[in-house]
Amino acid sequence: MKSHVWRPLYVVVALVILILAVRMFYVPKDFGIWERGYMYGFHRKGSENDWKAFKVKYKFDNEDCKDCHSDKYESIIKTPHAIIKCENCHGPELDHPNDPPKLTVDKRRELCLRCHYQLPYPTSGRANIMGIDPEKHNPGVECVMCHNPHNPTLEGLK
């Protein structure tokens, strides 16, 4: 049957089939509705494994440093700085000492001021940390010129 209605319809049907075919190859096999249902769980399952495979950088375990930097480890553990992880000041361990062979040593005053800039905030833990005003407390000199970060007690002053 020849009709001006049928011909465009063929084109539309062909297009729909084409899109469905492309979709079949383009959309991954594991794409679908997973545990959290259509509203929240519509995704490619493999994406979860992509995220699980992301590289871990921080270990946050001071024991890891014990064998090679025993002086620092033994020193800090007896002081109020024992609560700070080595990696917080020296950066992520990764596969140190293989890669990177050295971790960073940050001697800037700003490192210490994160906690020691005096902020007398009554309802926050900050008020309990001994604070200084960097404009008055030996300005222009690195804190570690005088203080030992691994033994900050005043007996440990250099």
Next chain:
Amino acid sequence: MITRRQFLANTAKGLAGLALPAAAFEIIDPKKLFADKGGKPGLRWAFLVDTYKCVGCGLCVKACKIENEVPYDAKVSRTWVERYVITKDGKLHADSPMAARDGFTTSKIDLGDRGFEDIKAEDITKAFFVPKLCNQCEKPPCAQVCPVGATYQTEDGVVLVDRTWCIGCGYCIMACPYGVRFFHPVYHVAEKCTFCYHRIKKGLKTACVGACPFGARMIGNIKDPDDPVTKIIRTQRVGVLKSEYGTEPQVYYIGLDEEVR
């Protein structure tokens, strides 16, 4: 001709017929039954923040940015720390310079384009720090609005973004009432806190929890009654942010103030 009686009877039958399939579906959906009965040993991650303990050092933000490869000098961050200072005249002063990546190393409040505002110690009535991160909502509006299924919730309650599938439309960024989402400056797709999915799945703590020297951040399994985090959430006074949105956020706070939004 249809009588009034027939019409009413047919309408009733029709309605009953319409209602039945929906109701039947509701009852026999096996996935739902399984979930409700807790067929598996439950795992649902939840976060707890103690604002009394936070000193605003920002080591959590630093660790998060490095661990998750969020460009260090970009202003965006998956987690950040806000400072709230309330003065005697009842005014609220709040800031979070560079997401507090370098902590708060001045008493001056950062007003952005309007410069800095110094506040005298004697004018302060209340002042504290509030760490923020993705609330990993039980009903995440961001996942609901995604038109392509690129952002989704895992079985254990974490909302993730599929970077290979995201088209960068930004709907999720607009949908999040907490403003935790942003465009990744390198990948140009939606980016958000993953509760360090790669770490918690290996039995490690998230980077921010591991970095905090003061124990202000904790993560745990809210379905395990013996988990220390769950015990605190169940037995102490905790709050969540913007509960009025009905998103059921799973980041709980100790010491929230009404000024915190």
